[in-house]
Amino acid sequence: MAMTITAPKSPTAAPGAGELFQFLRDGKPRTRSELAQITGLSRSTIAARVEALLDLELIGTVGSSASSGGRPPSNFAFAPKSRTVLAADLGAAHAILALTDLAGNIIDHLRADVDIAAGPMATLAWVIKSFTELLQRNARGLDTLSGIAIGVPGPVEHSTGRPTKPPIMPGWNDFDIPGTIQQHFDVPVLVDNDVNIMALGEKTLSWPTTENLIFVKVATGVGVGIISGGELQRGAQGSAGDLGHVQVPGGAAKPCSCGNTGCLEALAGGAAVAKNLAALGHPVQTASDVGKLAEENNTAAIQVLRQAGRDIGAVLAMCVNLLNPSVIVLGGRLARAGEHVIAGVREVVYYRSTPLATQHLVIGGSTAKDMAGVRGASMLVISHILSAEAVDKLANARAATRSSHDTTKESLR
Known part of the structure; x- marks a missing residue:
């Protein structure tokens, strides 16, 4: 009778180390006994999983707890500084890049004027x-790099990271952004719409317990990041939140870059606002110029910004009635021009939305401001690389490497 030989299984670290790690991501120090109580797992299983996470340097020891007799038990907590990620927020005319740790804390950043249409x-x-x-320019940066995330100002097919017919990004349609970046950095690369990552950044920084939030970016274009039930909503093809190309109720038939007329972007986008003020005889070229005049209490600039807010509010009122968010955050260069845009939005949203939908609705400006994008991008890739499945893969790869080294050493004896 022929003997069946079964190939040995690849060495694995303690199964479920990634699952245990999720309990430690909040940064609170815990002992092995506390982790056993939380999870219901045996102490031996907890010990093996903790050892695997220590080996990956994802957790570290942070002192000891009071002893009930014998050696005091060690506390273990998330070690966010052990690895880094890179984040990029690419706008139509600017870019901000950052290096962060695994908690999304910014270690270093840079910014520049960049033309996405190039x-x-x-x-x-x-x-x-x-x-x-x-x-x-940061010690250990390259050695600890674990992932990259990039936000771009257009619709993105999230599963591939490829832009999908972005109106203000000529030449980018279906371009393989992750593949291009991975030719230089051998780490996971995620790409998303810039407003989506801003929504994540704002929620993380200012509204961590809010389950339903809308982030509105008002800059060259107008877009919305939607968080509903605590989850970012991208839609079927990744185009959810393209508010700039919704027709404004009663709006003028101004031509838009998308080919339609009367779109919100054509009436209230940065270029449109600057053009409206220039038509009144003021020498402005950009939304920033409009903002500077408004800061000087220029009546015409204030009126133009207020009307832009009203136009945005007319479209947002429909979103409020449909999605019932608890918070609307306005960001982007035009929103940062002052309270005038936000005042216009409030005026129309509270008037046009149902009383129940606006009963506890908060409408305000961004707290993260221009760093919302890179903060959100870092959280996007951090959630990916620190998922239970991803951590288990890392632990198993480390175990296999150690086993291979041990085998090599044994053969050399």
């Missing part, structure tokens, strides 16, 4: 060069 090759060459600069 195309993917030129733009991403600058991103790669700037990422390299951030890593080189």
